[in-house]
Amino acid sequence: MEPIDHIPAIVTREAVPGDFERYFDEAFQELSAESRHLRFFTAVRELPENVRERLADVDGFRNAAVVAFDAALARPDHPDGKPIGVARWMASPEGPPELSVTVIDAYQGMGVGTRLMDSLLALARKRGVRRIIADVLRENTGMRTLVNRYRAVIQRSGDPLVVRYRIDV
Numbered sequence: 001m002e003p004i005d006h007i008p009a010i011v012t013r014e015a016v017p018g019d020f021e022r023y024f025d026e027a028f029q030e031l032s033a034e035s036r037h038l039r040f041f042t043a044v045r046e047l048p049e050n051v052r053e054r055l056a057d058v059d060g061f062r063n064a065a066v067v068a069f070d071a072a073l074a075r076p077d078h079p080d081g082k083p084i085g086v087a088r089w090m091a092s093p094e095g096p097p098e099l100s101v102t103v104i105d106a107y108q109g110m111g112v113g114t115r116l117m118d119s120l121l122a123l124a125r126k127r128g129v130r131r132i133i134a135d136v137l138r139e140n141t142g143m144r145t146l147v148n149r150y151r152a153v154i155q156r157s158g159d160p161l162v163v164r165y166r167i168d169v
């Protein structure tokens with residue numbers, strides 16, 4: 001993965017319907033196999049249609065997301081800039097909604113994940129979401145460091161490879 005060669009201008013905003021179709025595929029292309037493995041628990045090359053439909057379906061309440069862009073790379077078909085990350089919660093039939101955060105490889109370790117978490121949790125507070133669950137692979141040091149900043153409490157996950165966190169928003 002090529003490191004970026006300019007000073008990024010990181011901005012975040014809530015995702016709206018249509019963002020998925022516009023931005024998802026190009027951002028997904030910029031995830032390494034390792035990042036796809038850490039995010040989807042398998043190094044998927046292509047997401048199954050039912051997963052794509054769920055990710056596209058943001059209503060701001062049951063499923064909501066915040067997208068990060070590098071505004072230094074804005075262009076006519078990308079007025080917000082280059083899409084570089086997303087944090088979301090998704091309703092779960094079993095309990096509180098589930099959190100995920102993804103930052104494309106070239107922008108990892110630059111504070112984008114922290115910005116996305118801050119924005120997503122502020123949005124959750126506004127929308128009345130009180131608790132969020134995050135299932136994180138045990139080996140995922142980056143994500144575990146990130147969620148630990150938000151007073152996350154470890155819960156039973158039922159899977160030795162997965163650490164389940166509860167975050168009280």
Ligand SMILES: CC(C)(COP(=O)(O)OP(=O)(O)OC[C@H]1O[C@@H](n2cnc3c(N)ncnc32)[C@H](O)[C@@H]1OP(=O)(O)O)[C@@H](O)C(=O)NCCC(=O)NCCS
Pocket residue numbers: 034035036038039099100101102103104107108109110111112113114115134135136140141142143145146
């Ligand atoms: C996990 C992830 C979202 C973190 O985003 P990020 O933009 O890289 O995170 P930040 O730059 O805001 O860093 C947050 C903290 O995590 C630490 N961190 C980030 N990546 C790390 C790594 N690989 N190993 C150890 N610590 C790491 C940072 O040092 C920072 O802590 P610090 O401020 O005390 O130094 C991002 O690396 C990613 O998308 N990974 C692949 C997908 C994934 O694992 N998603 C989570 C699935 S639930």
